[in-house]
Amino acid sequence: MKKWLRKWRLATVIAVLALVLSGCGEPFLSALKPAGEVAKQQYDLILFSLGIMTLVVIVVVVLFAIVLVRFRRKNNSEIPKQVEGSHTLEIIWTVIPIIIILVLAVPTVAATFSQGDVSAMDKKDKDGNRENLVVNVRAHLYWWEFEYEDLGILTSQDLVIPTDQKVYFNVESADIKHSFWIPPLGGKLDANPENVNKFFLSVDQDKADDVNNIFYGKCAELCGPSHAYMDFKVKAIPQDEFDQWVADMQNAEEPVPTSxxxxxxxxxxxxxxxxxxxxxxxxxxxxxxxxxxxxxxxxxxxxxxxxxxxxxxxxxxxxxxxxxxxxxxxxxxxxxxxxxxxxxxxxxxxxxxxxxxx
The missing domain is CATH 2.60.40.420 (Cupredoxins -  blue copper proteins)
Known part of the structure; x- marks a missing residue:
């Protein structure tokens, strides 16, 4: 008995520690510390859903406790009135889940359509230039390529974007299925070899300041033995610094060794x-x-x-x-x-x- 009790206590301690540690995370890598519009909207949906389901669990537990106490078997007790086939109860336990699903579905569907709207990606000014920044993301085994097609810039491993504005992405793969994910900025998007997926992200300047303008991105789709090491860095900088970076990259010349x-x-x-x-x-x-x-x-x-x-x-x-x-x-x-x-x-x-x- 004592041996079993010790094991139960150890299991309880481990479970509590796991629960506490699951909420830990660095702001530059944690989806629970949103740093942009998309991530904040998704985070709010998570909290909203968690709140609804917590309420459901509480109600179920309370009803379960009431039933256990009130309708427990007693000595010489009469069998309580049977309610099989009660239309009232059947309507209640059918309508309530439908209401809960609708409450969860409406904001989720609205957010999904809002975040899936990339029509502004192709919006152009009077000179025929895109009004918004578009980055082509191409996943490889096991690295990332970033092409600023309109700016004539090609980079890899370090994604540089301006803060406080929407940045649009065309995501694809050069070989097998990958998934593009920057946890603090928004949910993952599949990188497929046969089609291009599109979405947008944004970074709040104050959140970028908290992490020295560096966020971490990862591949979120098991793609091979080095999947866990398919990382990249995101440099989120103010617009004026981004403009300077663009100018430097566009004017870059063949490197000349100095030693x-x-x-x-x-x-x-x-x-x-x-x-x-x-x-x-x-x-x-x-x-x-x-x-x-x-x-x-x-x-x-x-x-x-x-x-x-x-x-x-x-x-x-x-x-x-x-x-x-x-x-x-x-x-x-x-x-x-x-x-x-x-x-x-x-x-x-x-x-x-x-x-x-x-």
Whole structure:
């Protein structure tokens, strides 16, 4: 008995801890800390639904308790009046669920249609230019590509967007099914290889300030052995800073190494890497030919391969053996083994790939 009681207490403690920890989360990664219009609307729906269902549970528990107490069997008690086939009860327990479903359905359907309205995506001004920012998102095993088609900019792994406005997305996949998800900004959207899904997100500037303008995005669809490591970063910045970033990217030129080591690294890159990777933010290459991440502005990124610290040591470890970090990635075995001095030079060159930070 005591042994069973100890196990019951331990199970209770674990259950309580799990419940408490389930509500924890960093603001840059938690869906429970909304940072934009879409996420806030979805969060409010969650709370609304949770409130309705909590009320239902309370009513059911109270009725259950009343029945247990009032109609419990007693010694020599008479059998209570039977109510099988009561039309009144049948109407009550049929109508109440219908009302609950309608109460839940109306705001949910309204929000779904509101968030699915992407008609403004193609709205143009008198000069024929889109009035809203549109980003083409393309998922790969296991990285993300972001194309600002109207701006002539192509990047990967770091998504840069302005705050306090709607940003529209065309989402697709280059290989298998993925799912585009930035938890604090809104629900996930499937990235399919055969069709394009569309939606919009927005970021509140004050929420971006709370996380130093960096949010984290993930793949939310099991897509292979490195699904858990298919991350990307979202830089949400004010409009004037975004305009400056756009100007810097549009005016970017071929990178020029500034040291002898970086110059040697450029030679290594041209011999081993340039057939797959680009180093300028141009979107001239057709989508079908983009087999590896664009490395423009690599020196200013937040991470290496989306998951490692952004420094030369991590970069060299990644280049040397990408399979140990992202099993099943397409970079493994795609280039010849490099000597240590070649790795040093290549890392120095890549870390100098910066746009707008001279």
């Amino acid at each position: 002898e080591l970086a110059k040697k690294g450029e030679e290594v890159f041209n011999d081993s890497c340039i057939s797959c990777h680009a180093v300028t933010p141009s979107n001239d290459t057709p989508p079908q030919a983009r087999t590896a991440p664009n490395l423009a502005d690599f020196g200013n990124r937040e991470t290496v391969a989306g998951i490692l610290e952004h420094n030369e040591e991590s970069l060299k470890e990644w280049i040397k053996d990408p399979e140990q970090f992202k099993p099943g990635n397409k970079m493994t075995g795609a280039y010849p083994d490099l000597k240590d001095d070649e790795l040093d030079a290549l890392a120095a060159y890549l870390m100098e790939l910066k746009v707008g930070n001279e």
